Amino acid sequence: MTGALSETGIFVGGGGEGYATAQELLLKYGNRHGLIAGATGTGKTVTLQVLAEGFSAAGVPVFMADVKGDLAGMAMAGSATAKTQAAFEARSATIGYDLSYRGFPVTFWDVFGTQGHPVRATVSEMGPLLLARLLGLSEAQEGVLNVAFSLADNEGLALLDLADLRAMLAHVGERADELSLHYGNIAPQSVGSIQRQLLVLENQGAAQFFGEPALELADMMAPTADGRGRINILAADKLMASPRLYATLLLWLMSELFEELPEVGDPDRPRLVFFFDEAHLLFDDAPKALVDKVEQVARLIRSKGVGIYFVTQNPGDVPDDILGQLGNRVQHALRAFTAKDQKDLKRAAENYRPNPRFDTETAIKEVGTGEAVTSFLEAKGVPGMVERTLVRPPQSRLGPLTTEERRAVIAASPYGAKYDTAVDRESAYEILTRKAGAAIEAQDPGPEDDAPPAESFNKARRIGTARPTSVPSAGSRSVSTRRGTSDTILETFGKSIARQIGSQAGRAIVRGILGSLFRSR
Numbered sequence: 001m002t003g004a005l006s007e008t009g010i011f012v013g014g015g016g017e018g019y020a021t022a023q024e025l026l027l028k029y030g031n032r033h034g035l036i037a038g039a040t041g042t043g044k045t046v047t048l049q050v051l052a053e054g055f056s057a058a059g060v061p062v063f064m065a066d067v068k069g070d071l072a073g074m075a076m077a078g079s080a081t082a083k084t085q086a087a088f089e090a091r092s093a094t095i096g097y098d099l100s101y102r103g104f105p106v107t108f109w110d111v112f113g114t115q116g117h118p119v120r121a122t123v124s125e126m127g128p129l130l131l132a133r134l135l136g137l138s139e140a141q142e143g144v145l146n147v148a149f150s151l152a153d154n155e156g157l158a159l160l161d162l163a164d165l166r167a168m169l170a171h172v173g174e175r176a177d178e179l180s181l182h183y184g185n186i187a188p189q190s191v192g193s194i195q196r197q198l199l200v201l202e203n204q205g206a207a208q209f210f211g212e213p214a215l216e217l218a219d220m221m222a223p224t225a226d227g228r229g230r231i232n233i234l235a236a237d238k239l240m241a242s243p244r245l246y247a248t249l250l251l252w253l254m255s256e257l258f259e260e261l262p263e264v265g266d267p268d269r270p271r272l273v274f275f276f277d278e279a280h281l282l283f284d285d286a287p288k289a290l291v292d293k294v295e296q297v298a299r300l301i302r303s304k305g306v307g308i309y310f311v312t313q314n315p316g317d318v319p320d321d322i323l324g325q326l327g328n329r330v331q332h333a334l335r336a337f338t339a340k341d342q343k344d345l346k347r348a349a350e351n352y353r354p355n356p357r358f359d360t361e362t363a364i365k366e367v368g369t370g371e372a373v374t375s376f377l378e379a380k381g382v383p384g385m386v387e388r389t390l391v392r393p394p395q396s397r398l399g400p401l402t403t404e405e406r407r408a409v410i411a412a413s414p415y416g417a418k419y420d421t422a423v424d425r426e427s428a429y430e431i432l433t434r435k436a437g438a439a440i441e442a443q444d445p446g447p448e449d450d451a452p453p454a455e456s457f458n459k460a461r462r463i464g465t466a467r468p469t470s471v472p473s474a475g476s477r478s479v480s481t482r483r484g485t486s487d488t489i490l491e492t493f494g495k496s497i498a499r500q501i502g503s504q505a506g507r508a509i510v511r512g513i514l515g516s517l518f519r520s521r
Contacts, residue, residue, distance in 0.1 A: 004097075004395060010054030012047075012330070012374065014095030015387035022096075023389045025051065025328050027058055027269040029377040031302045033325055034309040035318070036275075037348070038332025043370045045070060047330050048275060048311055049394045052231055055273050056104050061221045061229040064275035065236040065250065073397030074231055075106035075409050088393035091370065097392045104396055105224040106231045107413050108406065111209050111249065115235035116410060117419040119249070120211050123159040124149075126252055131165075133290050134206075134248040135197040144190040147183045148172050157428035161211040162198055164428035169194055171432050204242045209249070212423045217253075217260055219415055221272050240278070247281040251294065254308065258297045261304040271305030279310035280317035295321050315348045323351070327383065330391075331373040334364050352386040360386050 004011055009024035025034075036051075038044050049071065052062045066072055078101035079085075092099040108116030123131070128149045132142040148168045152159050159165055172179060173191040180186050201207075220232045239246045254274060264271065276282065283291060298308055310318055310326065314334065318326070329352070336342040349361035352375050363373050367388060374389040401409070410416065 004050075004054055004057060004392070010051060010058070011097070011392060012050060012054075012376070013372075013389045013391040014097075015374065015389040019095050019388075019390045021387070023374055023376065023387060025054070025376045026378070027060075028266070029327060029381060030055065030060065030273060031267065031270040031305055031307040032327035032377055032381065033298060033302060033307055034328035034330070035315060035323070035326040036309060036311045036330045036332075037313065037315045037334075038330075038372070039313055039335050041369065042332035042367075043372065043391060044311060044332055046370065046394060046398065047332070047372065047391055048277070048309075049074060049396065049398070050392055051309070052273075052275065053104060053395055055270070056229040056231050058269055059223060059227050059229050060270050061223070061232065061272045062275065063220055063232045063234070063253065063272065065234045065239075065246070065277045067236045067240055067277050069235075069237050069400045070398070071233055072106070072108070072235075072401040072406060073399045074104050074233070074394075075401060076397040076405065077101040077103045078393075078395060078397050082398070084393075084398060087370075091390060091393055095390050095392060099393060100395060102395050104231050105226075105228055106233055106409060107220075107415065108233055108235060108410055109215075110235040111239055111245075112205060112235075113208060113420070115406065116233070117413065117415050118208065118422070119234065120209060120214050120419075120422075121249075121252055122212060122214050123161065123165050123210055124152075125214060125256070126210070126248075129289065129293065130248050130252055130255070133251075133286065134244055135194065135201060136244070137194065137197065138190075140187065141190045141194055143184070144169075144172065144186055145194060147179065147186060150183070151179065152428060157431055158426075160425070160427040161429075162202055162207050165210075166195060166198055167429040167432045169198075171428075201245075204245065206242065206245050209245070212425065213419055215419070217256055219418075236277070243278075243281045243284075246278070247284075250276055251282060251290075251297075254297050254301065255293070257306050258301045258304065261301075261306065263303050264305045265303065267305045270307045273307045273309065275309045275311055277311040279312040280314075283317065283319060291319055295319070295325075298322050298325050314344055315351065316344045327377045327381065329375045330389075331364055332371075333367050333369075336365060353383045355386045358388065363388050 008028070009026040010030075012023045012025055013019070015021050015023045034051075036044050036047050045068075048064065052064060052071075052074065055062050064071060080101070088099060091097075109119045110116035111119050126134075128142065128145045132145055135141075135145075137145060148165070148171075149159070151157075151172060152168050157164075157168060159168060169191050172186060173188055176186040176188065176191075220230065222230060224230055234249075236246060239249070254276075257272065257274070261271065282294060286294075301308065309328075310322075312318065315323060315331070331348060331352075334341070334345050334348060336345045345364060346361055349359075349364055352360050352373065354360060360373060363386075367373060371388065371390050373386055374384075375386045376384045378384045
């Protein structure tokens with residue numbers, strides 16, 4: 001009888017004649033990446049769950065996205081009264097597996113902070129390349145975004161959240177003529193386009209993702225008290241409504257792992273395994289620079305002990321240069337209804353080391369639910385011969401948690417105190433707003449020495465550095481709205497224009513008013 005984990009590998013299922021030969025993913029080659037593919041309903045989720053359980057039991061932390069909500073059940077033990085029990089018992093008897101149930105150490109994460117601890121990253125950590133992909137920017141707009149990041153670095157302005165980035169872009173726009181001498185042309189239209197894309201991103205709820213405290217990868221990788229690896233599950237059911245944000249978030253995580261972890265050579269087991277579900281979203285309409293980045297990360301990150309496993313419906317969703325680096329493969333059934341489907345099926349079969357006992361292409365069409373065509377790396381990293389494999393049943397629950405169960409798991413997590421409350425420290429927005437206010441005061445030494453704060457606030461808004469006021473916060477972001485009582489609204493406006501007529505901002509206002517008047521005629 002076989003357990004879920006041997007001394008050297010993860011028992012995935014039974015293959016060969018009568019499914020009697022154990023098929024194992026060797027831990028030593030767990031960082032050589034992998035692929036789980038197959039049509040909807042063929043068993044990819046069970047395979048993903050089985051591999052995650054095996055890595056966790058071996059002390060390897062795991063990160064995965066829960067697209068449909070059914071991976072959350074890994075936090076609880078499976079049940080002998082579940083409707084799958086009879087099928088699982090029969091399958092276990094066939095492959096010689098000791099069927100037993102237990103839960104695993106799960107930590108829930110959620111960009112929106114409702115189904116897990118909030119996941120945050122700073123704008124600086126995300127970087128201009130990934131942000132340009134997230135915003136769908138043109139080449140010219142991406143160039144302006146790079147200018148904003150470079151200027152922020154040069155001037156010591158921290159870019160933490162979207163308000164900081166908006167303020168920085170406005171700062172770049174105000175200094176466009178000066179900066180163009182050093183960085184090249186900075187078109188106001190490009191600045192405006194980026195600002196509009198940021199607004200769209202914010203309306204999709206992405207503003208919650210940018211800020212502090214940023215996720216520390218060490219927390220995901222910390223082992224549990226019993227030595228098992230932590231299974232980090234990102235709630236992605238709502239996140240999938242913004243597929244570009246989903247793909248960018250996971251690519252950012254992979255990039256951070258690549259940047260932060262030291263080289264370890266060939267460890268006896270991975271330091272972390274990363275499952276990328278719905279992997280096609282990473283490559284759909286992706287610019288070449290981004291695909292090259294993914295290829296670089298996939299090629300080099302394994303020397304840092306990290307394994308990346310792409311989960312998708314069709315192997316053709318993954319570019320060839322990356323597909324060639326995926327050593328451990330589980331291929332569930334593919335349906336060939338069209339000429340393109342048949343071509344994809346043939347291509348998928350050609351990626352396996354042939355087995356003289358059966359035709360791989362035929363097997364991929366014929367395997368049933370819970371069965372797959374598998375190939376795992378063997379000694380010296382040689383691809384294993386393809387086998388038809390009956391995948392073992394999972395030990396944890398197959399399916400979602402109740403709301404109460406999820407809340408209990410979150411409450412028991414050691415990371416609530418660290419991540420559940422946002423931190424808002426001084427950064428580019430506050431610094432630029434303060435400088436704008438000081439510049440206005442320097443230009444306005446008139447008799448009203450205590451110029452009303454509201455007026456200064458409105459002037460700051462004219463150069464685009466005002467932070468949204470829908471969420472009040474402490475310190476410098478609190479703005480009074482008091483005004484003098486002796487002036488009428490028209491008089492106040494006239495005095496403000498008069499004081500600003502010699503400044504760039506004042507001239508812009510006058511031009512805007514005159515333009516509006518002429519257009520109205």
